[in-house]
Amino acid sequence: MEERESLKKIVSHSKEYGFVIPSSEIYEGLNAVYDYAHNGVLLKNNIRDYWWKSMVQINQNIIGVDSAIFMHPKTWIASGHVEAFNDPLIDNKDSKKRYRADVLLENYIEKQKNKIDKEVLKAKKRYGDKFDENEFINTNQRVQELNTRIKSTNKRMVDGFKKNNLKEIENLINELEIKCPVSGTSNWTEVRQFNLMFKTNLGASSDSNMELFLRPETAQGIFLNYLTLQKTSRMKIPFGIAQTGKAFRNEIVARQFIFRMREFEQMEMQFFIKPGTQEQWYKEWKDKRMKWHLSLGFEEKKYRFHDHEKLSHYADAASDIEFNFPFGFKELEGIHSRTDFDLKSHEKLSGKKIQYFDTDKNESYTPYVIETSIGLDRMFLSVLSNAYFNETLEDGSSRVVLKIPKQIAPIKLAVLPLLKKDGLLEIAKELINEFSSEVNLSYDEKDAIGRRYRRQDAIGTPYCVTIDHQTLEDNTFTLRDRDSMEQKRINNKDLKNIIEKELTLNSLLNNLK
Ligand code: ATP
Numbered sequence: 025m026e027e028r029e030s031l032k033k034i035v036s037h038s039k040e041y042g043f044v045i046p047s048s049e050i051y052e053g054l055n056a057v058y059d060y061a062h063n064g065v066l067l068k069n070n071i072r073d074y075w076w077k078s079m080v081q082i083n084q085n086i087i088g089v090d091s092a093i094f095m096h097p098k099t100w101i102a103s104g105h106v107e108a109f110n111d112p113l114i115d116n117k118d119s120k121k122r123y124r125a126d127v128l129l130e131n132y133i134e135k136q137k138n139k140i141d142k143e144v145l146k147a148k149k150r151y152g153d154k155f156d157e158n159e160f161i162n163t164n165q166r167v168q169e170l171n172t173r174i175k176s177t178n179k180r181m182v183d184g185f186k187k188n189n190l191k192e193i194e195n196l197i198n199e200l201e202i203k204c205p206v207s208g209t210s211n212w213t214e215v216r217q218f219n220l221m222f223k224t225n226l227g228a229s230s231d232s233n234m235e236l237f238l239r240p241e242t243a244q245g246i247f248l249n250y251l252t253l254q255k256t257s258r259m260k261i262p263f264g265i266a267q268t269g270k271a272f273r274n275e276i277v278a279r280q281f282i283f284r285m286r287e288f289e290q291m292e293m294q295f296f297i298k299p300g301t302q303e304q305w306y307k308e309w310k311d312k313r314m315k316w317h318l319s320l321g322f323e324e325k326k327y328r329f330h331d332h333e334k335l336s337h338y339a340d341a342a343s344d345i346e347f348n349f350p351f352g353f354k355e356l357e358g359i360h361s362r363t364d365f366d367l368k369s370h371e372k373l374s375g376k377k378i379q380y381f382d383t384d385k386n387e388s389y390t391p392y393v394i395e396t397s398i399g400l401d402r403m404f405l406s407v408l409s410n411a412y413f414n415e416t417l418e419d420g421s422s423r424v425v426l427k428i429p430k431q432i433a434p435i436k437l438a439v440l441p442l443l444k445k446d447g448l449l450e451i452a453k454e455l456i457n458e459f460s461s462e463v464n465l466s467y468d469e470k471d472a473i474g475r476r477y478r479r480q481d482a483i484g485t486p487y488c489v490t491i492d493h494q495t496l497e498d499n500t501f502t503l504r505d506r507d508s509m510e511q512k513r514i515n516n517k518d519l520k521n522i523i524e525k526e527l528t529l530n531s532l533l534n535n536l537k
Pocket of ligand 1: 282399402
């Protein structure tokens with residue numbers, strides 16, 4: 025309940041302060057489609073920029089591409105999406121609500137894991153310092169029962185999906201007596217496969233008409249172009265290609281705000297390697313991506329790896345970086361060892377040779393691929409949920425503050441003239457003129473200064489600069505810190521320094537090197 029409350033607060037805060045708004049709202053909105061308002065666009069651009077620079081700018085062997093959303097329909101036959109990009113759906117006959125069968129089972133397993141955690145916590149309290157957690161887990165009867173239940177459920181689920189045995193998945197849901205959270209009953213339909221790709225048509229006349237799919241991932245635009253990009257950029261293996269852009273999926277269950285949308289943005293990087301080296305590169309990219317997340321300075325315990333047992337049709341290993349969203353740990357990013365599946369399939373279907381030629385060894389081969397794939401909107405939600413605080417202050421009042429990492433905050437500085445007279449406005453405008461080409465600034469002259477600070481806290485502005493009468497005398501102004509709320513006097517030169525050192529992406533990027 026508390027978790028749902030906190031997501032609700034983030035959703036309404038996002039709307040009230042111009043981050044994320046429902047799409048087509050005057051027509052009652054469109055399910056799972058959202059628009060980004062001014063502060064949202066700025067934050068999203070900054071996150072994308074940080075990702076892009078951490079891939080393409082600081083790595084000399086990663087290049088970029090921006091491929092079209094429309095692609096030849098054969099792309100999706102070769103990639104396996106026409107055949108296998110399905111989600112298993114199941115309906116509850118009483119509530120008429122639709123669910124993903126795999127998600128129902130994964131939630132069930134998660135619940136059993138939570139029960140184990142509770143048992144451990146209880147025993148810890150009971151035994152105090154003498155408590156040996158490993159021994160307890162290995163010997164306690166209840167924990168062993170729960171572990172056996174988790175293992176057998178997982179095995180039956182993985183086998184069922186591997187063999188596309190949907191009857192077995194249905195039986196499992198029924199045997200475990202999994203209930204619909206809305207109706208509370210286990211009155212389920214059978215499990216069916218549902219393809220997630222959106223269809224559209226290219227061309228106006230019926231005979232030249234071609235049925236297309238809106239791309240469900242940006243990766244295929246990289247695969248189709250990889251050889252041309254490699255040659256034109258004179259890359260040698262190992263090298264990567266990065267792309268950010270829209271992807272579309274007709275999700276069965278699209279709830280939880282911008283976590284699961286039908287139109288969303290991905291940031292993907294495909295790293296092309298020599299076959300046989302995939303284990304080493306897979307590990308390296310897992311480490312690098314976790315480091316990227318932790319570089320933003322949020323609590324380490326909010327992130328964890330989840331190694332997959334149920335692998336997609338193209339992968340020989342896969343892991344998710346999960347984030348503790350207000351509704352629990354869920355996938356934020358996927359790291360996949362995609363083998364040579366995609367390149368080989370495109371080669372076969374197109375009849376074109378797309379092998380890499382190794383000039384040192386004088387031989388051709390099809391590279392293997394490690395992929396890192398993150399949803400920009402999910403990343404945005406993770407930043408917002410990490411940053412949102414409702415604080416009670418010493419004087420008993422409260423404030424909502426977004427402690428967004430300073431380098432990616434939508435507005436970096438707010439310039440606030442204390443009064444509208446005595447030339448303070450002119451100084452404020454001059455200051456904006458001086459710094460607006462370096463960072464996003466905002467200007468606010470309305471209301472008492474305390475209220476103006478609160479407004480900036482609510483959108484996560486790291487610093488406010490207040491112009492007052494002392495500015496007229498000695499050219500200094502007050503710098504107020506969002507997190508500590510401390511204030512100090514500084515001059516133009518100090519401000520320039522703060523911008524360079526704290527408010528640009530440089531410090532974040534330097535830490536990744
Ligand atoms: P899920 O299991 O949550 O459906 P997935 O395993 O299908 O995700 P991938 O195909 O690995 O996801 O896509 C890579 C990334 O794209 C995900 O880690 C996620 O951040 C993002 N993503 C996928 N689907 C959506 C969506 N419907 N809305 C927003 N972001 C998404």
